[in-house]
Amino acid sequence: MNQKTLNIMEYDRIKQAIRGYLVSAAGQHELAKLHPTADRDRLQRWLDETQDGADIYRLESGIPLPKLDDIRPHLKRLALEAVLNGLELAQISRVLWTTSSVVRFFDQLADKEVTLRQLNDEVHELVTIPDVTRRLRTSLEGDGHLTDDASPELRQIRQHITQTAAAIRQTMDQYTRGKDAKYLSETIVTIRDDRYVLPVRSEYKQHFGGIVHDQSASGQTLFIEPQAVVGLNNQLRQNQMAERHEEQRILAELTALLDPYQHEILRNAQILGHLDFVNAKAKYAHQMKATEPQLSADDQINLRQARHPLIDPKKVVANDITMGQDYKTIVVTGPNTGGKTITLKTLALLQLMGQSGLFIPANEHSTIGVFDDIFADIGDEQSIEQSLSTFSGHMENIVSILAHADEHSLVVIDELGAGTDPQEGAALAIAILDDLGTLGSYVMVSTHYPELKAYGYNRPETINASMEFDAQTLQPTYRLLIGIPGRSNAFDIAARLGMPEQVVAAARSLTDQDSQDLNAMIADLTEQKRRVDADADSLQTQLQEATELHQDLQKRFDQYEHQKDQLMLDAKREANRLVDESRKRANQIIADIRKKQLAAGQSVVKEDELIAAQGALNALQQDTGLKKNRVLRREKAKHAFKKGDNVLVKSYGQQGVLMQQLDDDHWEVQLGILKMKIATSDLEKGADPAKSRKQPKATVRRTGSSGMSPTLDLRGHRYEEAMAEVDRYIDSALLAGYPSVTIIHGKGTGALRQGVTNYLKGNKRIKSFGFSPANAGGDGSTIVRFK
Numbered sequence: 132m133n134q135k136t137l138n139i140m141e142y143d144r145i146k147q148a149i150r151g152y153l154v155s156a157a158g159q160h161e162l163a164k165l166h167p168t169a170d171r172d173r174l175q176r177w178l179d180e181t182q183d184g185a186d187i188y189r190l191e192s193g194i195p196l197p198k199l200d201d202i203r204p205h206l207k208r209l210a211l212e213a214v215l216n217g218l219e220l221a222q223i224s225r226v227l228w229t230t231s232s233v234v235r236f237f238d239q240l241a242d243k244e245v246t247l248r249q250l251n252d253e254v255h256e257l258v259t260i261p262d263v264t265r266r267l268r269t270s271l272e273g274d275g276h277l278t279d280d281a282s283p284e285l286r287q288i289r290q291h292i293t294q295t296a297a298a299i300r301q302t303m304d305q306y307t308r309g310k311d312a313k314y315l316s317e318t319i320v321t322i323r324d325d326r327y328v329l330p331v332r333s334e335y336k337q338h339f340g341g342i343v344h345d346q347s348a349s350g351q352t353l354f355i356e357p358q359a360v361v362g363l364n365n366q367l368r369q370n371q372m373a374e375r376h377e378e379q380r381i382l383a384e385l386t387a388l389l390d391p392y393q394h395e396i397l398r399n400a401q402i403l404g405h406l407d408f409v410n411a412k413a414k415y416a417h418q419m420k421a422t423e424p425q426l427s428a429d430d431q432i433n434l435r436q437a438r439h440p441l442i443d444p445k446k447v448v449a450n451d452i453t454m455g456q457d458y459k460t461i462v463v464t465g466p467n468t469g470g471k472t473i474t475l476k477t478l479a480l481l482q483l484m485g486q487s488g489l490f491i492p493a494n495e496h497s498t499i500g501v502f503d504d505i506f507a508d509i510g511d512e513q514s515i516e517q518s519l520s521t522f523s524g525h526m527e528n529i530v531s532i533l534a535h536a537d538e539h540s541l542v543v544i545d546e547l548g549a550g551t552d553p554q555e556g557a558a559l560a561i562a563i564l565d566d567l568g569t570l571g572s573y574v575m576v577s578t579h580y581p582e583l584k585a586y587g588y589n590r591p592e593t594i595n596a597s598m599e600f601d602a603q604t605l606q607p608t609y610r611l612l613i614g615i616p617g618r619s620n621a622f623d624i625a626a627r628l629g630m631p632e633q634v635v636a637a638a639r640s641l642t643d644q645d646s647q648d649l650n651a652m653i654a655d656l657t658e659q660k661r662r663v664d665a666d667a668d669s670l671q672t673q674l675q676e677a678t679e680l681h682q683d684l685q686k687r688f689d690q691y692e693h694q695k696d697q698l699m700l701d702a703k704r705e706a707n708r709l710v711d712e713s714r715k716r717a718n719q720i721i722a723d724i725r726k727k728q729l730a731a732g733q734s735v736v737k738e739d740e741l742i743a744a745q746g747a748l749n750a751l752q753q754d755t756g757l758k759k760n761r762v763l764r765r766e767k768a769k770h771a772f773k774k775g776d777n778v779l780v781k782s783y784g785q786q787g788v789l790m791q792q793l794d795d796d797h798w799e800v801q802l803g804i805l806k807m808k809i810a811t812s813d814l815e816k817g818a819d820p821a822k823s824r825k826q827p828k829a830t831v832r833r834t835g836s837s838g839m840s841p842t843l844d845l846r847g848h849r850y851e852e853a854m855a856e857v858d859r860y861i862d863s864a865l866l867a868g869y870p871s872v873t874i875i876h877g878k879g880t881g882a883l884r885q886g887v888t889n890y891l892k893g894n895k896r897i898k899s900f901g902f903s904p905a906n907a908g909g910d911g912s913t914i915v916r917f918k
Contacts, residue, residue, distance in 0.1 A: 132167045132483070133535075135528075136507045140480045144441055145489070152411035156201035157404020162411070167486035169503045169539075175426060177488025179248035182423050184413030185490070190245060193410050195236055202226055202400050206393055214379070215386045217275030223389060223396060224267035230399045231259045233406065250409065257402055258395040263388050270385060277378050285377045288370055295367045299327045299360050306339070306357065314338050316352040325371070326364045328354040412489055419444065421490035422497065424481075430500030430539070430573065431455035432482070437493040439477045440484070448609035449493075452478050455500065460564060460574040460593040462583050465617030469598035470609035471577035472509060475543045478575055479507055482541060500573070503539040506532040510545070522550030529563060538571030547576045547583075557582040568592065584616035722868045772798065777817040780809055785866060786817050841869055845887075846877045854886055865896060865917060873903065875912040887913055 137143070146162055153159055168174050187194055205219040215223075237254045240247070270281035279286040300320060305311075306329055307318040314335040320327055323344040330352045331339060340358040347353075356364060389396065415421075419440055427433075436449035448470070454461060463471050481491045485499040508528045529544065536542055548560030557580035564583075567574050568590065587595030597617030599610040626635045772778065776789045780800060787800040793808060800809045843860045845853040857874065864872045876883040891900045891913070898918040902910040 132486075132504060133506065136479065136505050137483070139507045139509050140476060140483055141441060142480070142483055145480075145484060148440075149411050149415045149489075152414040153407055154196055155199035155404045155407040157199065157400050158407030158411065159404075160201075161404055161408045165487055167483050167505075168488075169486070169501055171426065171501050174486060174488060174501060176249060178423055178426075178485075180250060180253075180409050181412045181416065181488055181490055183247045183250040184409040185416055185423075186245065186247065187240070187250075188410070188413040188417055191236075191240070193414065194406050195232060196403065196407050196410060197225065197229060199226060199229060199400070199403060199407070203397070206397050209386065209389060209393055213386075214383045215389075217271060217277060217378075217382065219275070220267060220382065220385050220389075221271045221273055221275040224264065224271055225273070226396060226400050226403065227260055227264040228268055229403055230257050231261065231264055233257065233403065234259055250406070253402060253405065257399055258392075260392055260395065263392065266388060267385060270381065277381060281381045282377065285374065285381065288374045288377055292367065292370045292374060295363055295370060296327075299363045299367065302360050302363070303327055303329065303357075311338070316347075321354065323354045323356075325368065326356050327360060327367075328356045331355045416490035419492050421492045422495045424485040424491050424493070424497050424499045427455070427498045427500050429455065430502065431498060432478070432500050432573070433498040434478070434481060434491075435494035435497045437477050437481055437491070437497070439473055440480065440492045442473070450474060450477070450609075450611040451613070452611065453613065454478075454573055454575070458592045458594040459572070460568060460590070461576070461596050461613070462564070462587045462593065463575065463577040463596045463598065463611070463617070464579070464581075464584055465577075465598040465600065465607075469600060469607040469617075470611075471598055472545050473609070474598070474611050475507075475509060475545055475575055475577060479505055479541065479543045500541070502541045502573070503537070504535065505541045506536055506543070508532065508544045525550060533563070533566055533570075536567065536570050536572045540570075540572045542567060542572050542574045542576075544574075544576040547578050548580060549578075553580065556580065561586055564590070564593075587616060718868060722870065772811065772814060772816070779815045779817040780807075780813060781815055782813050785862065789814075841871070842873045842875065844875045845883055846875060848883075850882055850886055853883055854890060857887060857890055861894065861896070861915070869917065871914060871916045873912055873914050875908065878911045884910065884913070891915060 146165060150159065150162055153162060168177075184194070200222045202219075202223050205215055205223060208219070209215060234254065234257055237251065241251075270278060272278055277285065279289055303320040307315065307320060312318050314331055316330040316332055319330065321330060322328065326344060328344050329339065330347075331354075333346070333351055333353050336343065336353050336355065339355055341361060342356045343353050344356060345354040421440075432452065432454040434450075434452040437452055438444070438447045438449045452474070463474065465471060481493065482499055482502065482505060485491050486501060491497060491499070508525055532542060532544075544563075547563065548556035550556070551559075557578075560576075560578060560580060560583060564574065564576065564586065584595055587593050594614060595616035596611060596613045597615050599608040599612055600606075600617075601608055625638075626632070772789055772792075774789055774791060778787055778789055778798075778800065779785070780787055780802065785802050787802040787807075787809075790799040790801050790806065792798050796811050797808050798811060798814065800807055800814070841864075843857065845856065848856065853876070860872070860874075874887055876887050878884070888900075891897050896918060898916045900913055900915045903912045903914055
């Protein structure tokens with residue numbers, strides 16, 4: 132991109148506006164190097180970064196970055212094996228601490244499932260050095276001052292300094308507040324040569340003894356260190372020297388800590404500066420309500436309601452500017468002060484901003500091209516030093532443009548052919564436009580010449596345009612009218628300003644009929660365009676109102692759905708509470724029935740009937756899980772059942788095998804010798820027993836009535852076998868309705884005991900457990916109580 136165009140478009144003012152949002156020296160350095168690019172891949176990456184920054188600014192008010200100084204000189208000194216001072220170390224410490232903070236910030240964004248296009252890859256390059264960062268943060272304050280925590284020795288030395296200084300002041304206060312105060316010029320304690328002294332009148336210099344360190348300009352006051360504090364001052368001085376030596380030692384130690392990480396620290400600083408630059412671009416875009424431009428594959432331009440970024444947003448007029456699809460050349464005609472120059476600058480400057488990876492002040496879905504170069508000839512090119520007229524200055528610039536422009540160039544020229552004879556200037560302007568058309572360049576020019584109005588109709592890929600002028604108020608509206616050439620308003624303006632009618636009529640008669648017809652046609656087109664725009668504005672308003680109404684209705688519907696789901700959830704929770712109470716009562720009744728059967732020695736109620744009744748009660752439990760919980764959905768996706776699968780029937784706590792699917796919501800499950808109809812929601816995939824080693828069963832004493840013993844003996848079993856047996860036994864005991872059982876694991880090495888304890892701690896169905904009494908086995912067995 133040529134520097135002349137950047138200067139004409141005041142590109143540096145855009146960079147200056149961004150600079151106000153930067154907080155780091157590295158960010159300032161990156162901004163200084165910012166320049167438009169024609170590399171599409173690089174440009175898309177820049178725009179992606181800006182979009183990431185805009186999303187983060189919208190969600191989190193930007194990436195949290197403090198003020199960061201330029202640490203490159205410090206790292207150069209470090210490379211020369213110099214010892215860094217406290218301020219230099221503190222500035223490097225701030226970079227390291229910010230690195231850790233930024234990494235945590237982006238980790239939190241990932242947890243919130245914020246999708247970023249580009250910045251995650253760059254943040255992954257940051258290297259955290261926790262130990263070094265912690266040491267520097269502990270040892271240094273922000274201004275580089277070493278803290279007392281830098282070393283135990285430094286803390287002790289400073290404590291001695293504080294104590295000695297307090298003793299000196301206490302002694303000196305006796306002179307300033309006691310009977311000796313009358314010998315002093317002022318009742319204060321001051322410091323000379325780093326030693327505490329008193330301001331003594333010269334005639335009493337022998338009264339205090341000690342050492343004279345200084346005198347006043349008049350000689351009437353001597354600054355004397357009394358003999359009573361000489362020893363304390365000497366001790367204080369020694370402590371201060373020890374403090375400096377210890378500080379130098381600590382600084383050398385901290386410098387040595389950084390030495391192995393020079394490259395990582397420099398790279399961190401560069402990445403933080405880049406993030407600062409992205410932050411600044413996002414904040415600038417937010418400030419001017421800019422949007423991301425889309426890159427056209429064939430260099431089409433479609434700027435929707437484009438605004439010049441350097442004009443007050445309250446005053447700027449937005450315009451639609453399109454180019455590249457039906458036409459590549461726009462010829463803008465119209466009177467002075469109508470906004471032609473600003474429109475040309477808006478097109479070029481927004482294109483420069485977009486090709487710099489910046490958002491542009493235009494409506495969403497605006498499109499820009501990617502040009503190899505942008506050329507501009509705007510303003511007074513007269514040069515006294517080169518003895519060139521205004522016309523010559525413009526021609527010299529246009530000659531250079533014709534020499535370098537091609538089909539990948541955008542050219543904007545203000546007042547093409549101005550500054551010379553109108554007839555020759557118009558002819559020259561037409562020839563220049565023809566040559567640019569031959570080159571295939573994208574062109575937007577402004578002119579006063581009426582001959583170019585016909586040019587816009589006669590040439591292919593060329594269109595006329597004008598700046599709207601309100602004939603009623605005699606003021607420009609600054610709105611760009613594509614497809615309509617500018618008309619002369621001189622006669623209308625003269626008439627409204629009071630020019631006699633006969634003079635205006637005479638002037639009209641002197642113009643040829645073709646010019647009058649052309650002006651009448653333009654006036655009619657302008658009026659039609661005004662009515663169409665008014666209708667479009669009205670339709671846009673109606674569309675906006677309809678959109679707002681739709682959004683409001685959608686919001687209310689979402690609130691209704693949420694409220695309905697919440698009420699359903701509350702109802703299910705209440706139902707579950709009632710089911711829980713009923714289950715507890717039923718379990719109690721079943722337990723009582725078993726006890727009575729055991730006492731009577733006969734079984735009135737069959738075990739499978741009890742299991743079925745208990746399962747029916749458990750089936751009343753309501754699922755209160757959230758339908759939109761993604762974790763839950765992923766978990767449910769794992770539970771796709773098929774015939775032959777091993778499953779766990781959750782309501783019974785029993786393993787079974789799927790026999791056949793009865794319907795969409797139920798399966799036939801083989802539970803031991805029983806076949807039962809079980810709801811799909813009550814099933815969970817279980818481990819395949821065929822894949823596990825066949826494990827010997829533990830020796831269990833059984834009774835004829837209950838079918839299982841209340842005691843499990845694990846002695847003599849291997850650890851893995853014992854844990855599997857415990858799991859099966861607990862399930863069976865719960866199913867049998869036992870209130871408690873005993874597990875005998877023995878003492879031995881304690882491995883089985885610990886394994887049993889860990890298993891019971893993790894089982895939510897266990898109410899409590901503990902070792903048996905001393906007379907019943909002690910810590911060789913564990914008593915388990917169920918909920």
